[in-house]
Amino acid sequence: MNRRVGILISGRGSNLQAIIDAISEKRLDAKIAVVISNRADAPGLDRARRAGIEALYLDHRPYPSRADYDKAVVAELRTRDLRLVCLAGFMRLLGSEFLEAFPNAILNVHPSLLPAFPGLDAQHQAWEYGVKVAGATVHFVTADLDGGPIVLQAAVDVRDDDTAEALADRILIEEHRIYPQAIGIILDGGWRIEGRTVQISPCR
Ligand code: GRF
Secondary structure, eight states, X not given: OOOEEEEEESSOOHHHHHHHHHHHTTSSOOEEEEEEESSTTOHHHHHHHHTTOOEEXXXXXXXXXXXXXXXXXXXXXXXXXOSEEEXXXXXXXXXXXXXXXXXXXXEEEESSOTTSSOSTTHHHHHHHHTOSEEEEEEEEOOSSTTOSOEEEEEEEEOOTTOOHHHHHHHHHHHHHHHHHHHHXXXXXXXXXXXXXXXXXXXXX
């Protein structure tokens, strides 16, 4: 069974690193076929190269439209026979052509308990709102921003003396735990999407 994944990043790449580590520690059976960043200075590119993974920089700026950039990324991904595309801090919205190229095969990790706090700086949004429980979500990517069917979530208690940064650090630990786990679940198969719900087979 094909267990090849492509990972899209724009920055730090700590989730990418968590996936690399899970694979090398055999907690995740997958092969990262390529990492693509839309930013040349993304530290995640070096993380990939250090792990011997092909790392491409594909600048979005020369492309006249999002659709044109998406087409270029999709073309790179398609030649690598991927089963799954994972967004890991990729700071660009995907257009319909991208979504249609990989139906039910694009995952994202988001630093909140969706549907609460979609969009940017979710940890800070949650902290400012005064929630008592924050968290992380891995979900399928659809046209609805941070709104696709949920694969896994993890909760993080908010402490009275928290800062937004301390909370974000604890959420990140959970992201690193559940993202590789969710990728494994999706690659294993036996799941289905019913309405908004990802039904993960009970025989796993
Ligand atoms: C993470 O908080 C992730 O949830 C969000 O972007 C951030 C990326 O961090 N989508 P990193 O590049 O994986 O370190």
